[in-house]
Amino acid sequence: MIRFRIPRDPRVATKFFAQFTARDLVRLGVSLIVAYIAIPGGTVVQTTGFIVAAAVSAGWYLWRPYGNAVDVHAVNAVRWYVGKTRVDGPDVVAESRSAGDVITSGSYLTAFIEVSPTNLSMKTEAEQAALHSIYQELLETVSYPVKVHSRQEIASEQTEYGRNIAEKDVEPEPLKESYLDYWKRVCSDQPTTTRHYVSLRVPRQQDGASGWLASFLGGDDIDYRSDNAKAELDRRCREVVSCLNAADMDAERVTGSRLTDVVHLFEEDTPDVSPRFTSTTEYGDSASRRPGGAPDAWRQTFQLTEFPRSQRLGWPTELLSVDGRVEVTQVVRPENSAKATKQLTRTIEKLSAEIDSWLRAGHLGTNDLEAKQDDADWILGRLTDREDKAFTYRCYVTVHGRTVEECRQTASQLQNVLDTMQVGYEEPVFQTHNVFKAVSPFYPDPHTDGHLLPGTAVAAGFPFSTQVPQDTSGVLFGEDPSSGRPIVLDRFTWSSHSLARMGMVGSGKSYAAKLELLRSWLAYDDLQVIVVDPKREYGDVVRTLGDSRGCIQTVSEDTDYRFDHDTICFQVEKRGQSEDIDRLTDLVAEIYEETSQDQRKTIVLIDEARLLLNDEQGREVLNRFVLEARDTRTAVTLVTQNASHFTHSREGREILDNMPAKLFMRHDRVPDSVVQYFDLSQREKQELFKLRTGTDAEYSECLAQVSDRVDTTARVRATEAEHTIIKAADGGD
Structure with a gap:
């Protein structure tokens, strides 16, 4: 399997004394300042107060549950408490089966493109390189955000196949019984099949002042009226399908009854978002809640934050091999290369200053900073030589379970795989309301930051490699x-x-x-x-x-x-x-x-x-x-x-x-x-x-x-x- 370079995030916080960021100094000093002001004079009392304050400051600085400091969690908790009340399941108000359009109450037109998979592991290196080029060409062609969903669905064809064999009147009976037992055993641990969708959205804004205000407050750069939105969505779909219909891939816009199935797949009831988990009922199954009102499904999402310097083509496929239901969502947003070049230039200057600061302070541990600087130089070189375009990239991995414990078990296996792959990740605690929208095709990704990458690195995450398809007969x-x-x-x-x-x-x-x-x-x-x-x-x-x-x-x-x-x-x-x-x-x-x-x-x-x-x-x-x-x-x-x-x-x-x-x-x-x-x-x-x-x-x-x-x-x-x-x-x- 061919490999591609994936540079690290070059951003780095300025550190004082080559050790502490500004926030670290606040965490270390605020308790001491409060103790100095609040504690009355007196040697013993003040000394004891300062010792306690120092312990609190050290704990505040050192203790980082789920990868973030306590104050960060506190701020996120407030935002989560306010924001979770605004999280509603997407309200699909209209659906055009023939045209392939979905209209949500948020004034967006949404379309889905289903892409057939290909098996990268058995391709020659030349074939793998061709598939990488096709995907990179797609990313460099579009001028709008794209979400790619690799989603595991319940493989109903497995149940159907076993039922077909069981209903046949055929001899010898022991042969049939042993075959059915084997079939059930094979399917017991793998009840899913993976399908790949590209979701595209266009804002369908109102006329007049309300449409202007909505455009001014956020959304895409263009103000589309209803007819224009439809035409633009059709254009985007044709553009994506044309790029992907090459090599062994087959892309088709989802229409007809299949569109209803896909909408039901992604559309869910209003979720219940806890600080770490999201629980919902499966679509159309609200009446089948478990006794006591317990939800039918739980999910937990992780955001990937760092990658090893070299990664094989189609690396998300390895995440989908985890035992359990796993969903990978990749969000790709094109960036202005000129702005990205300026940003990288400033970042390189900042890294150089940081390295000099470390060396002047007598520290030799600058390898990490130098690696970031090298990666930033590499990206900058590709952009200035016009060999590549710039993108903001985010990847979310969601595990599903019918119970919290099942969800935790799948999450544990996923974390083991990520650790083995040397991929950095974080669990967005107190951010489940935003993550719910980030992985949904019916919402824009609320996160504005992300990993700045060139197209060749983004395309290394080729998503359309999957498990073996199967027939319902044979x-x-x-x-x-x-x-x-x-x-x-x-x-x-x-x-x-x-x-x-x-x-x-x-x-x-x-x-x-x-x-x-x-x-x-x-x-x-x-x-x-x-x-x-x-x-x-x-x-x-x-x-x-x-x-x-x-x-x-x-x-x-x-x-x-x-x-x-x-x-x-x-x-x-x-x-x-x-x-x-x-x-x-x-x-x-x-x-x-x-x-x-x-x-x-x-x-x-x-x-x-x-x-x-x-x-x-x-x-x-x-x-x-x-x-x-x-x-x-x-x-x-x-x-x-x-x-x-x-x-x-x-x-x-x-x-x-x-x-x-x-x-x-x-x-x-x-x-x-x-x-x-x-x-x-x-x-x-x-x-x-x-x-x-x-x-x-x-x-x-x-x-x-x-x-x-x-x-x-x-x-x-x-x-x-x-x-x-x-x-x-x-x-x-």
Whole structure:
């Protein structure tokens, strides 16, 4: 993963005696002054008073709960007490589904853009750099504040998938029950999916004096009337969508019924803000409050304040991997580069003076100040050379819980992750009323300060990298190791339904292929399964799917093959006979002819596909079958020992071109032709040598690449019932 420089906040408070700020001197001196004035004369009394005052002053200076001095909390507490009464849930007064507009009672027009995610971890460095450039270009194009919300939602599709399997009348029952138990176990700790939204707001101000006054008191620089506001919002949406619709990303303005869903997602009842937590009822669920009037949801927000000097692209994704519901909100506001340049110049001069002051006082601990000065010089250089633009950047991370304790547990895990990443943060105590507005798409961020950063550093927080998407139908192919989420794919929804499984002997490729057959039998209605089995190891799997439906046939020259069963396994008479290649080629041609006349969903699994891929006529038959199978609802699975069996010939490469899914198990060698054809990154190439095989762990691993769906490592596990069936087969790897 490529890394980018993120400079530290160069601002520093002036310190007297190279140690104390002006506020520190007040904290140290005010108690002593009060004691001197208030305590009557008398040596013992006055001395005792001064000792007590000194202790109070020292405590006031040293004790900093939640990272701030007591007096700061006191001021914030007053503001919080006054401000919390003004915090209301956003009142959506109108909504245009067709246009994609939301009008709130605060006279704002709001629009949402949903952005599909991409998996950065499996991209080459060149691809990562391209995505970073696209996001940076977007930030440098806009002239208005942008909020990006990476929000975890309850993954209803997981419940729907389990319900679909449970409702199917399919045998064998123990296989179904074990699969459902495994599904519930996988989903129990990961009930969320992450979606990404860009929210844009335009003020919809009134005509006349009231509109002028609202513009004068605050808001955007332009006074928009209602029609102008609509036109400006449309322009901004087109601008953002145009910038993001590149590479593997897909951005679309939210309209129709989806807009109602998104509004309900962000719109909440009036929150109850405590000094540290915010509690609300979930939208539309006010009647379901718990006994005693307890709220249904709690949240706690942290503001990120400092970053390590170097950070990998898409670092917010690591925060979203915390076990629990987490939401990351990034607020980006373009700044005038000329003003930012002047500000940085003054800051550098101030840092130089501060460093000189420290050195004159005999202190040598100027490393922190010198690092800040270097960062300020770096930002200034990029701005003056016009290599970058200036932005004010703020990032908020919110954890959710159904109870306070659940919220605290998730917050503790988040803090551990932030500490590991060396990211500074603070909990905005007595500022929950402002934080509520900062993370909401319906309010402007009330905070005016922030981290001054160049565009290249802001874009390092690329937000559109996320967990694996999943379908509501199909087969559980494995688990994503970074998030633990199930990888569910429905191959019959792809443009072409075929896939290739590739891996060395003992890598687990045949085991995973059998696992997919068992799960497909549970997942799909009216399914036909046909297996071409040159190693004679799939018979028991086919028989398990029902004696009345299973059919084992021998591959021979004069056999009339039957296709009147739901599950069919074609096995060679003896393994390793040279004439088998011609017979297998003829068999695949006949399977192709039969399936082309059958409109049922059909999975055709061809094991040891290298036998046909190494034969000219075999390659031609496979190529034609895979190319045309999509039109007959036929999904072809080719299992072979190395990806080079495909890439060494033109026909093999054409077969891969028509297969949207490639599943790589462990390889013992990876030829350059394979690296070049699949455009494997150095990490992916190394990963192929290190993938678990099932013999050295309780699971095997594969690199799963499915066009427009998945590009990740997957852990493949079997239930006890599945494992028993598969191991009963002969010679399974």
